[in-house]
Structures are given as C-alpha cells and as structure tokens.
Amino acid sequence: MPDPFPVPIGLRLNQAARAVGRAFDEALAEAGGSLPVWLILLNLKICRPGTQRELAEAVGIREATLTHHLNAMDAAGLITRTRDAGNRRIQLVQLTEAGETVFLRLRQAAVAFDEQLRAGVAEAEIATLTTLLTRLTANVAEPPSADSPWAGLTGSH
Amino acid sequence: MPDPFPVPIGLRLNQAARAVGRAFDEALAEAGGSLPVWLILLNLKICRPGTQRELAEAVGIREATLTHHLNAMDAAGLITRTRDAGNRRIQLVQLTEAGETVFLRLRQAAVAFDEQLRAGVAEAEIATLTTLLTRLTANVAEPPSADSPWAGLTGSH
DNA sequence: TATTGTTATACTCTATAACTATA
DNA sequence: TATAGTTATAGAGTATAACAATA
Numbered sequence: 001m002p003d004p005f006p007v008p009i010g011l012r013l014n015q016a017a018r019a020v021g022r023a024f025d026e027a028l029a030e031a032g033g034s035l036p037v038w039l040i041l042l043n044l045k046i047c048r049p050g051t052q053r054e055l056a057e058a059v060g061i062r063e064a065t066l067t068h069h070l071n072a073m074d075a076a077g078l079i080t081r082t083r084d085a086g087n088r089r090i091q092l093v094q095l096t097e098a099g100e101t102v103f104l105r106l107r108q109a110a111v112a113f114d115e116q117l118r119a120g121v122a123e124a125e126i127a128t129l130t131t132l133l134t135r136l137t138a139n140v141a142e143p144p145s146a147d148s149p150w151a152g153l154t155g156s157h
Numbered sequence: 158m159p160d161p162f163p164v165p166i167g168l169r170l171n172q173a174a175r176a177v178g179r180a181f182d183e184a185l186a187e188a189g190g191s192l193p194v195w196l197i198l199l200n201l202k203i204c205r206p207g208t209q210r211e212l213a214e215a216v217g218i219r220e221a222t223l224t225h226h227l228n229a230m231d232a233a234g235l236i237t238r239t240r241d242a243g244n245r246r247i248q249l250v251q252l253t254e255a256g257e258t259v260f261l262r263l264r265q266a267a268v269a270f271d272e273q274l275r276a277g278v279a280e281a282e283i284a285t286l287t288t289l290l291t292r293l294t295a296n297v298a299e300p301p302s303a304d305s306p307w308a309g310l311t312g313s314h
Numbered sequence: 315t316a317t318t319g320t321t322a323t324a325c326t327c328t329a330t331a332a333c334t335a336t337a
Numbered sequence: 338t339a340t341a342g343t344t345a346t347a348g349a350g351t352a353t354a355a356c357a358a359t360a
Contacts, residue, residue, distance in 0.1 A: 008271040009283050010181055014192075016290035017174025018217075023297040024167055035171075036350070052319065060175070065351055067320055081319095089318040089359045114165040119296050125289060126166050132278070132286045133173035139276050140180040193327070209342065222328055224343055238342095246336045246341040 013136070024113055031109035032102060036061070036069050038110065041078070041103040044095060051090055078102055170293070181270055188266035189259060193218070193226050195267065198235070198260040201252060208247055235259055 021035075028038055039059045049055040056066040070093065073079045078099035084090035095103065118126060178192075185195055196216045206212040213223040227250065230236045235256035241247035252260065275283060 008267060009286065010177060010267075010271050010274050012287055012290060013174055014178055014181070016294045017170055017178070019294045019298050020167060021171055021174070024171070062352065063319065087360075091319065110165060110167075113297070114167050117167050117293055117296050121289070121292060121296075128285065129166065129289045129293075130169055132282060133169060135278060136274055136286075137173045137176045139274050139278075140270070141176050219329065220342065244337075248342065
C-alpha cells in the first residue's frame with residue numbers, strides 16, 4: 001500500500017533548508033555574525049555596489065530593511081556611510097577595519113561550514129544538486145530580474 | 158581564471174529554499190493560510206498527536222510557539238481545545254468544520270504548488286535530490302531525534 | 315517630478331522564563 | 338516533584354507608507 005502522503009519535494013526542500021540554515025546561522029552566530037550581516041559584507045566586498053538600492057537588491061531585501069541592518073552595523077562599527085560628493089543623495093557604504101575583520105572571520109566560518117556540509121559528497125553530485133535547485137526555483141519563481149550572483153535572499157519571516 | 162568566490166552550496170541551497178519558500182508562502186496565503194498553520198493542520202490530520210508537546214515536536218517548534226499559533230487558529234475557529242477527561246492536564250486539539258475546510262483548501266494549494274515546482278523534473282531526479290538533501294542535512298544536523306515524518310520545521314527567523 | 319535613503323510603525327515567527335493546573 | 342500547557346516578554350528579520358533631502 002503506497003504512502004497516501006508522500007512528502008512533497010517542496011516540503012522536503014523546506015525541511016532541509018531550515019535544518020541547514022539553522023546550522024549555518026549558529027555557525028555565523030558563533031563567529032559573531034548573522035546571515036544578513038554576512039550577505040551584506042559579502043556583497044560589499046564582491047559587488048562594490050554604487051548605491052544602497054543596488055546593495056539591497058543584491059542581498060535580496062528592501063531598502064528600508066537594508067537601512068535597518070546598516071544602522072546596526074554602523075552602531076557596531078563595521079561600516080561607515082558617507083555622502084557622495086558628486087551626488088549627495090548617495091550614501092557610500094564602506095567597511096571599517098573592524099568590518100574587514102568580521103568579514104574575514106565570517107568567511108572562515110562560512111567556508112568551514114561549507115566543507116562540513118559537503119563532506120562525502122562528490123563534486124559531480126554538488127553540480128547535479130545545483131542544477132536541480134535551479135530548475136525547481138525557475139519553476140516557481142516570478143520573472144527573475146536578479147542579475148547579481150548572490151541574489152536570492154528574499155524570505156518572509 | 159577560476160572564480161575566486163564560487164557560490165557555496167549552502168548559500169545556493171539557502172537561495173533556492175528562500176525563493177521556493179516565498180512562493181509557497183504566497184500560494185498558502187492566497188488559500189488563506191500560512192506555513193505554520195498548514196503544518197499544524199497536516200500533523201493533526203496525519204499523526205493525531207496525543208498531546209500538544211507531540212504536535213509541537215512533529216511541527217518542529219516549541220510548545221509555547223505552538224500555543225501561540227493554536228490561539229490564533231482557535232480565534233479563527235479552525236480548532237477546538239478540550240481537556241482530556243482522564244488526564245485534565247492534556248488538551249485535545251481537534252479540527253472544526255471550518256478547520257477541515259481550510260485544511261482541504263491548503264492541501265489543494267500545496268499539491269498544486271508541488272506540481273508546478275516539479276514540472277519537467279523526472280521522478281528519478283526528484284529521488285536524487287531528496288537523497289542529496291538528506292545527506293547534506295545529516296552532515297550538519299545535530300543528533301536527529303525527530304521521528305515524525307514531517308519533522309524539521311525549526312527555523313530561526 | 316524622480317531618485318536616494320531614512321524614519322516610523324507593525325507584522326510574523328520564533329524563543330525563554332515564569333507561571334497555573336494537574337498528577 | 339514532574340508533566341501539560343499558557344502567559345508574558347522579547348528579539349530577529351522583514352515589510353509598507355510617509356517623509357526629507359537632493360537632483
């Protein structure tokens with residue numbers, strides 16, 4: 001007699017992502033960070049976004065939400081915001097020394113976590129997984145406007 | 158020149174899960190529900206848990222968090238809580254007619270969503286994905302105590 | 315008027331700690 | 338004392354709407 005309620009793949013994905021995400025959160029917290037902070041630092045290093053709008057899009061959150069996090073990061077001494085002389089509407093977000101330090105620490109935590117995560121999983125399997133995730137995402141995603149390599153953090157919560 | 162920052166599989170998983178989860182949230186919201194409500198209804202139907210503690214474990218949340226949701230579901234007329242005559246500490250949670258209706262509607266939404274999600278993905282590929290997700294989860298999960306088929310909703314948010 | 319960003323406010327989900335009632 | 342559940346409180350992350358400043 002077949003299972004009348006096979007676990008839907010979406011729910012299975014949700015379970016896995018929550019378990020993995022929770023573990024990642026803990027790893028980042030131990031390193032003194034959080035997922036949003038890590039993604040913001042990462043995008044600052046990689047994309048060098050010109051505006052906060054670009055940064056928010058890259059991270060996958062709203063501008064107001066980004067301001068929220070930047071305020072905290074500013075208070076923590078991780079970033080500075082200075083007006084662009086050429087266009088005073090623009091805030092130039094830059095890492096402080098402390099921000100660089102935290103970035104390196106979080107990167108180390110992220111790398112270590114990823115090693116643990118993929119332990120015993122072959123490169124080809126990771127590639128397969130990536131492909132499948134991309135296909136599933138495409139199936140339910142609205143018209144993808146995200147061109148940032150790191151886009152995708154959108155969540156509701 | 159190789160990418161100095163290949164997207165870690167954990168982050169890729171997180172992206173996919175957020176995108177898919179967000180879409181699922183929207184689908185459930187359109188059907189008048191939410192993920193926690195759906196999981197609670199589902200577990201009530203499937204596991205027939207004897208206590209709220211069991212239900213909370215099955216859903217993957219704390220008892221107090223469950224009470225929070227049950228209060229809302231009670232106020233919305235989806236469930237009733239009645240004391241067990243044999244052991245008056247125990248609350249028997251039961252679906253009302255309205256609760257049954259919402260359950261059916263959410264199930265329909267969930268099934269439709271899953272069909273959309275796996276469109277064009279072969280059964281074997283889904284199986285592969287499930288296996289890989291399980292392996293990744295096992296790599297970073299703390300000693301799994303969850304024996305419920307639906308366990309895993311834990312999240313931090 | 316349009317753009318950039320902030321402030322104010324609030325929602326959802328979650329958690330811990332302290333409590334009541336029952337056993 | 339232990340168990341079942343609730344209440345009180347709080348925190349993280351997110352969002353929308355209204356706003357100020359600049360262009």
